[in-house]
Amino acid sequence: MIHVKGLCKTFETDSAPVLDNLSFSLSAGETLSIIGPSGCGKTTLLYMLADLLQPTSGNIEIKSTNSDQSKCTTAMILQNFGLFPWKTVSENVALALKIRKTPRDVVSRVTASLLEELGIGALASRYPVQISGGQQQRVAIARALATDPDILLMDEPFSALDALTREHLQNTLLAMWQKRRLTYVIVTHSVEEAVFLGRTIMILSDRPTRIRKVIPNEGFGEQVFRMQDQYFEKIRSIRRIMEG
């Protein structure tokens, strides 16, 4: 579904490349955690996957496995939630559907069902300032899922949250994956989060950034994984690789 080949990125203001010859693939229904040193280009990579930035060279092909559809849709969730403060929770979630001129009854139905699914149905008419950070992030997830994207791209989506809320939302994301078999890519600074949420974990190097290692994560997929030896062993092995 996602095929990245020989991807390089150098910004005009900087002579040194940020990303240097990255190649990887991700199939439909798979989940990828990307982890690496600060400033190595994780956000840059995500923006290129979202088609918000162009590579300097190399290419990204995002294609549906369904032959009727040649192009896949992506949605992105940002670290600071990116909600519009002047719109209510349900208006924020409905936004992308309204922009696409979706019939009003469909907008209401999809919005209400997503808010229920994410446990924030009672907050529909509140404004973002009237709800907690964790609840705001649930709204951001609902908004991203409203258009039923093929691929969900997340840039440190839970990093601003306290540990318990973060864990709840990781569980929510996993539940959404189990239910919908979402394909998602998550950028994170947390090794624990990378291991809990990625069936594959990609470790990036320092700049010029290359793929240091791609690690399959067989235990991924259930909440109980967090309590298992395999989970802690994977965290230890990734830390060893990152510490070098």
Ligand SMILES: Nc1ncnc2c1ncn2[C@@H]1O[C@H](COP(=O)(O)OP(=O)(O)OP(=O)(O)O)[C@@H](O)[C@H]1O
């Ligand atoms: N638009 C831009 N113009 C010039 N340089 C940029 C631009 N965007 C990012 N950079 C540079 O590219 C490098 C990678 O930035 P990026 O935000 O992708 O890293 P990151 O791995 O996501 O960082 P962090 O882990 O700290 O969030 C940094 O050195 C940054 O300053």
